[in-house]
Every structure is written in C-alpha cells, then in structure tokens.
Amino acid sequence: MATTAVRGSLRILKRMPQLTYHCYSQCPRLPSTGSEGAFQIITPFGAAQQRHFRTTYRSNGQILPFKLSDIGEGIREVIVKEWYVKEGDKVSQFDSICEVQSDKASVTITSRYDGVIRKLYYGVEDTALVGTPLVDIETDRTQEGSPEEDVVETPAVSHQHTHQEIKGHKTQATPAVRRLAIENNIKLSEVVGTGKDGRILKEDILNFLAKQTGAILPYEGDQQVPTPAVRTTASVTSKPDKAPVTTYPTAAAPRPVFTGKDRTEPLKGIQKAMVKIMTAALKIPPFGYCDEVDLTQLVKLRMQLKGLAESRGVKLSYMPFFIKAASLGLLHFPMLNASVDEGCQNITYKASHNIGLAMDTPQGLIVPNVKSVQTLSVYDIAVELNRLQNLGASGQLGTADLTGGTFTLSNIGSIGGTYAKPVILPPEVAIGALGKMQVLPRFDAQGDIAKAHIMSVSWSADHRVVDGATMCRFSNLWRSYLENPASMVLDLK
Known part of the structure; x- marks a missing residue:
C-alpha cells in the first residue's frame, strides 16, 4: 500500500x-x-x-561578461559608488547598472541587453579596472552581439535613463533624483521637470514635496557674509541708554567625529586627482597680483536684472558678470587664454574661452567650465552656471563639463576670506580668486565718505610665459568692466 x-x-x-x-x-x-x-x-x-x-527551471540563456571599457581621458580605473541592480534582477536595454566615479567625473553604466544579472564582480567603493567585467548578464541565445561589445557607458550629464515609462516616453531624472523620489514616496510621473528637455531636477522633487506637505523650503540666497557696519560714536548716532547692538553671522560648523583610533584609507576619486594636479602645479613658478574692485554700480545693475532673470526661471548671481568680464578681457590679452606643453617648449592660444569655476561639493573640489563664453550673454552664462551647480551638488557632472578649461576663477569669497593665493591648474597659465564682498567706507568723486561694495581679487599667472605687466593690465581692464558695467556693452560681440 x-x-x-x-x-x-x-x-x-x-x-x-x-x-x-x-x-x-x-x-x-x-x-x-x-x-x-x-x-x-x-x-x-x-x-x-x-x-x-x-x-528550478533549466536555463537556456547565454551568460555574457559585461566589461568596463575605456571612458576616455586616459582613465584606467574607477570607483564603484552605487549598484542599481543585484544578482537575480531582470534588466532591459538602457537600464542603469551602476554608477562609477573616476578622478574626473561620475559616470552611469547602462545595459545593452535584456536579461538577468547573474554576478556582480565588485562591491561599493571597490576599484574597477578598465577592461575587466563588471557583471555577468544571462541573455537569450537569440540576441545578437558579441561579448566583447557588451559595454555601454553613459556620462550622467548627457544621457539619463530611468526604468519608468509614461505614455510612450521615458521620464528623465538622475539616479540621485530617483532615490530622493523613492525615499519620499513620490511618483516621478506626477512631477513636472523644469530641467532641459523636461528633465526632473532635485529642486522639482523638493518643490513637489513642499506642496504636498505644506513645508517651507529654506531660502537659498546669495552666499555673502555681511560685514558689520562702521561703528560711530554714541554721542552722534545713539542715545547713552540704548547702545547699538551689532549681530554677527554664525557659521554652522560640522559636529566632531571621534573614531577612537587612527584610520588609514587610500586616496580615491577627486582626492586622487588633486594629488596629480597639485603635484604638477608645483613645477610652475607663479606670479601673484592682488587688487580690489568697487562693485557698487554692479550691485545696482544686478538688482534691476534679478527679477527679470527669475521670471525666466534663472537665478542671477554676480558670477556671470565676473565670467563675462574675464572673457572680454581675454580678447585683449589672449596670452592668458593659452596653454603650454609639459616641457614648456610650445604655447597654444585657445580660440574658445572655456572659463572654469572652482566649486566646493560634497565629493570635493571640482572645476567645471562654461564652454565658449565669448559667444554667450550674461543670461546664457547664468543658465549654464545653474546647470553645473545642480549637477555638481548631486555628483553628476560628466567628463565633458570637467575638461577643456582654458582660464579659471575661484569664488572663495562665498565661503569667506578676502585674499588668497590660487594655484594654477596646468596646462592653463592663469587663475583668479575672488574674495568676499564687503561694505566699506570710501571717498567718492567729491571727496566725501560714501558706502561702497568692495571685493578683493587675487591673480596667479605662469611666470614662465606671462609677465607681471600683462597680468596687471588684464586685471585693470577686468576691474573697469565691473566698476562701470555699461562699458561692457561696447565690447560685446
């Protein structure tokens, strides 16, 4: 039985x-x-x-190694920052596989095949070498293609692919934005993107969340440290029983972290790139030059244009004016918009003014650049700066934005300080550091004391090819454009 x-x-x-x-x-x-x-x-x-x-079902698929190919600029290794898949996940063409960080930019790796992830070769923060497999993908045998061609690498700036399709088109958003939406239970299909081609930005998610919850988002105004007003005697400006109270801004200092023991870790990504660049910069004999600029007229002009720019959806800071004035000055002094070879035997005068802006980000110091400034208006520069700042804050700047610079400005004054000693970024030959804007007493044309908006500037130039007189004349011209903004109209192309 x-x-x-x-x-x-x-x-x-x-x-x-x-x-x-x-x-x-x-x-x-x-x-x-x-x-x-x-x-x-x-x-x-x-x-x-x-x-x-x-x-179990017997597998009839073909397992293909998905290799990391050359992403340009001589990069031989990258750091795996985040995996968007795990073993056993199904992927389709153009789905994001992972995000990697080179010493120049973040890159999103996307899939070329429909299949199932069978193996991840690296963990988060591991170093992946060019030419080695990232993952194994099991695909149908009917799919065409060679295993040696199974790498699709997409700079996060130029191609953003998402898994969500809405009425025949794909919602465009970076992986960081998608994560922010998921953490707040927000459907991307319900968010209106304000970026290029309808791309959803971090600000769009925050604004959508504020409307849903009634929260008030913090105002992100100009990061200028106000200067205490000039003190006057109590007998003239105040009563004896009411002394003036001066308030000082307090900087938010990070909380200390006590590890309990020493910690050693390898330099990676942007820090590793800084080692190479700064070591090369030590070979350059710099020439330093400092001056101050009266921005009183520029402050008035910006106040007139700020509302108009905001009505077009662009935040207008002072930096677009600084960059445009530098480009106009470079037209008269092309020596400063040049580069020299490693042995300083040849100098190349650059046709385009690709002006870089040193930017402090959570990932470290990066220097994206605005391309062809000589062809852009102040408004165009503001639009491009907003794009670079948003991408830099989320760590999504691509290689194209971080390479090809010909001249650099560092707005160190947005954090603090008046004068600096900027380090030249080879193969460029000049760089400027902008101090904080201060309201100080100055004599006007009639000899009376008046309130003035003063900013200091510090220049460094490669003294092998740039003499002090050239740097001084360029600085004087740049200063004249900013002290009398109307004069820029005469030289606009």
Missing part, C-alpha cells in the same frame, strides 16, 4: 514539463530544482509524513 502511494505520487510529478525533483529525508536523490513544494507518503502505520521537494 505504501509502495503504491509513493510510486503514484512520483509518477504524477514526473509528468510536469521541465521540472525535476529533490526529496529530503530518506527520499531518493533526484536532479536539482528551485521552488519548494511538498507531498505526503502513506506509511504502513497509516500516518502521513510530509516530504519536501525543490524545483
């Missing part, structure tokens, strides 16, 4: 297509399977004993 029951159960199971079985606890060993089930065996004592089995 018991023998008949067992044989009958196995006979039924064997008829199931492409399934084989494992029995546990005194059951004959059969081929391996993947999902678990159970059946009963009737013993001579009449009791029912439960036996478990496991089933």
Whole structure:
C-alpha cells in the first residue's frame, strides 16, 4: 500500500514539463530544482509524513561578461559608488547598472541587453579596472552581439535613463533624483521637470514635496557674509541708554567625529586627482597680483536684472558678470587664454574661452567650465552656471563639463576670506580668486565718505610665459568692466 502511494505520487510529478525533483529525508536523490513544494507518503502505520521537494527551471540563456571599457581621458580605473541592480534582477536595454566615479567625473553604466544579472564582480567603493567585467548578464541565445561589445557607458550629464515609462516616453531624472523620489514616496510621473528637455531636477522633487506637505523650503540666497557696519560714536548716532547692538553671522560648523583610533584609507576619486594636479602645479613658478574692485554700480545693475532673470526661471548671481568680464578681457590679452606643453617648449592660444569655476561639493573640489563664453550673454552664462551647480551638488557632472578649461576663477569669497593665493591648474597659465564682498567706507568723486561694495581679487599667472605687466593690465581692464558695467556693452560681440 505504501509502495503504491509513493510510486503514484512520483509518477504524477514526473509528468510536469521541465521540472525535476529533490526529496529530503530518506527520499531518493533526484536532479536539482528551485521552488519548494511538498507531498505526503502513506506509511504502513497509516500516518502521513510530509516530504519536501525543490524545483528550478533549466536555463537556456547565454551568460555574457559585461566589461568596463575605456571612458576616455586616459582613465584606467574607477570607483564603484552605487549598484542599481543585484544578482537575480531582470534588466532591459538602457537600464542603469551602476554608477562609477573616476578622478574626473561620475559616470552611469547602462545595459545593452535584456536579461538577468547573474554576478556582480565588485562591491561599493571597490576599484574597477578598465577592461575587466563588471557583471555577468544571462541573455537569450537569440540576441545578437558579441561579448566583447557588451559595454555601454553613459556620462550622467548627457544621457539619463530611468526604468519608468509614461505614455510612450521615458521620464528623465538622475539616479540621485530617483532615490530622493523613492525615499519620499513620490511618483516621478506626477512631477513636472523644469530641467532641459523636461528633465526632473532635485529642486522639482523638493518643490513637489513642499506642496504636498505644506513645508517651507529654506531660502537659498546669495552666499555673502555681511560685514558689520562702521561703528560711530554714541554721542552722534545713539542715545547713552540704548547702545547699538551689532549681530554677527554664525557659521554652522560640522559636529566632531571621534573614531577612537587612527584610520588609514587610500586616496580615491577627486582626492586622487588633486594629488596629480597639485603635484604638477608645483613645477610652475607663479606670479601673484592682488587688487580690489568697487562693485557698487554692479550691485545696482544686478538688482534691476534679478527679477527679470527669475521670471525666466534663472537665478542671477554676480558670477556671470565676473565670467563675462574675464572673457572680454581675454580678447585683449589672449596670452592668458593659452596653454603650454609639459616641457614648456610650445604655447597654444585657445580660440574658445572655456572659463572654469572652482566649486566646493560634497565629493570635493571640482572645476567645471562654461564652454565658449565669448559667444554667450550674461543670461546664457547664468543658465549654464545653474546647470553645473545642480549637477555638481548631486555628483553628476560628466567628463565633458570637467575638461577643456582654458582660464579659471575661484569664488572663495562665498565661503569667506578676502585674499588668497590660487594655484594654477596646468596646462592653463592663469587663475583668479575672488574674495568676499564687503561694505566699506570710501571717498567718492567729491571727496566725501560714501558706502561702497568692495571685493578683493587675487591673480596667479605662469611666470614662465606671462609677465607681471600683462597680468596687471588684464586685471585693470577686468576691474573697469565691473566698476562701470555699461562699458561692457561696447565690447560685446
């Protein structure tokens, strides 16, 4: 009786297509399977004993190694910053696989095939070498393509692919924005993107969240440190019983972290790039020059244009004016918009003014650049700066934005300080550092003391090819454009 029951159960199971079985606890060993089930065996004592089995589908796919190919600029290794998939996940073409960080930019790796992830070769923060596999993907045999061509690497700036399709088109958003939406249970289909081609930005998610929750987002105004007003005697400006109260801004200092023991870790990404660049910069003999600029007229002009720019959806700071004035000055002094080779045997005068802006980000110091400033208006520069700042804050700047610079400005004054000693970024030959804007007393044209908006500037130039007189004349011209903004109109192309 018991023998008949067992044989009958196995006979039924064997008829199931492409399934084989494992029995546990005194059951004959059969081929391996993947999902678990159970059946009963009737013993001579009449009791029912439960036996478990496991089933799997036999794979007919082809496993292809997905290799990391050369992403340009001589990059030989990258750091894996985040995985968007895990083993067993199904992926489609153009789905994001992972995000990697080189010493120049963040890059999102996307899939070329439809298939299943079978193996991840690296963990987060591991170093991946160019030419080595990132993942193994199991695909159908009918798919065309060679395993050696299975790498699609997309700079996060130029191609942003998402998994969500809405009415035939894909919602464009960076992985960081998608994570922010997921953390706040926001559907990207409900958010209106204000970026280029409808791309959803971090600000769009925050604004959408504020509307849903009624929260008030913090104002992100100009990061200028106000200067305390000039003190006057109490007998002239105040009553004896009411002394003036001066408030000072307090900087938010990061909380100290006590590890309890020393910690050693390798330099990676942007820090590793700084080592190479700064070491090369030590070979350059710099010439330093400092001056101050009266920005009183520029402050008035910006106040007039600020509302108009905001109505067009652009935040207008002082930096677009500084960059445009530098470009106009470079037209008169092309020596400063040049580069020299490693042995300083040849100098190349650059046709385009690709002016870089040193930017402090959570990932470290980066210097993206605005391309062809000589062809852009102040408004165009403001639009491009907003794009670079948003991408830099989220760590999504691409290689194209971080390379090709010809001249650099560092707005160190947005954090603090008046004068600096900027380090030249080879192969460029000049750089400027802008101090904080201060309201100080100055003599006007009539000899009276008046309130003035003063900013200091510090220049460094490669003294092998740039003499002090050239740097001084350029600084004077740049200053004249900013002190009398209307004069820039005469030289606009």
